[in-house]
Amino acid sequence: MEDKTVFIINKAIKLFAKKGFSSTSVQEIANECDISKGAFYLHFKSKDALLFEIFNHYSKEIQYKADEIQAMGLDPRTKFTKQLIVTYQEIIKHREFIIMQIREQAIPFNKDIEEFIQHMRFNSHLFYKRNLTAIYGKDIDPYIWEVTVLMQGMFKTYLDLIIIEDVQFDIEELCEAILKRTDFLVEGFKKSTDQPVITDRLMSEIIPENYYDNQLNEIVQSLKGKQTQNTESEIDVTISVLLEEIERQDPRPAVIKGMLTNLEGLDIFKGVAGQIRTFFQL
Incomplete structure (x- = not known):
């Protein structure tokens, strides 16, 4: 992505967080960036397109940081913990912007946004599944998806407390605690004779084979x-x-x-x- 495009994204996200998406005009964004309105449209065809690129840009930032950690010579548990930490940290940086999205319900419903959100969900499922398999091994294959979804639920619940309720957690301690609670889940499944609710068959109906x-x-x-x-x-x-x-x-x-x-x-x-x-x- 061009430096100028990233510059506009960074300026716009601050304006959206301060004034709201609906109340911020393209002209105001252009003024904040010290460019003409026409120059704005050279980078983004609309304000909705800009919002999409904000989501896309910052999701890639998180992915890039997670990939960097993956390349480190660390054990699987430490890698996963550090990846969870940077995910929280990057999301928290934009707390006010996220609150604005929740308050205004400003995400435009269109094909690009729909596909992007779906893509992020699939990536999240696979990210957790791969890391959990690396930590716990093939023994948890029968209930890997169940643990995957439950762990994502824990992550999101704590995130809601941080974003919506402004709870101040020590993020490193929180991520270590999430992994410990996942240990309890895995041990519970090992001792249980119950069949998992979320199975390979179910997930294959959600995540396309290709x-x-x-x-x-x-x-x-x-x-x-x-x-x-x-x-x-x-x-x-x-x-x-x-x-x-x-x-x-x-x-x-x-x-x-x-x-x-x-x-x-x-x-x-x-x-x-x-x-x-x-x-x-x-």
């Missing part, structure tokens, strides 16, 4: 876009090997990790490298 393929395709296209077409280039050789490996039926984690170490020192690969580590839980 959603995983689409995620992987985004990664593949991002890698291909960074190739220089110089077949003797060390970077291009690394990308080619990495592409071949992640498109295998049974990708080998050790090979993927090895290729990623060749790329992660370069800034342009940090984002996609983090996405790969997150997707394959490396």
Whole structure:
């Protein structure tokens, strides 16, 4: 995203938080950014489009930070805890803006917003599922989705207390506590003979079968876009090997990790490298 576009987004979010979405005009945003109204429309076709890009920009910021943590040499539990912490921290930064959205119910209902929210829900389900599997192993497969949904519920309940009630938690302690409560859930399921309510079959009806393929395709296209077409280039050789490996039926984690170490020192690969580590839980 262009620096100017991000600049407008940052200015607009402050105006929306202060005055409200409905009460803030495009002209006021342009004035705040010291640009003409016409220049605003070069970046965004409407105020609704700007709001969509605000959601998109800040969700990617959170994802980027989570991906950076995924690339660290940490154990799965520590990684997940740190990812929960940065998610809370990034959301809290925009508390006033979120309150405005709740108060005004300002989110426009259109296809782009609908698809974006759906995409975020699917990503959240998979993010929790992958991390919980990495922490607790295959033993929780029969009730992994149940634990996934319950843990997301805990996260959201505490978030509501923070955003709506302005409760001041120590975020690090809170995230560690959420994981401990998840431990209790997992142990309870291990001892119980009850069948989970939320099953693979149920979730397969919610998350499209091709959603995983689409995620992987985004990664593949991002890698291909960074190739220089110089077949003797060390970077291009690394990308080619990495592409071949992640498109295998049974990708080998050790090979993927090895290729990623060749790329992660370069800034342009940090984002996609983090996405790969997150997707394959490396």
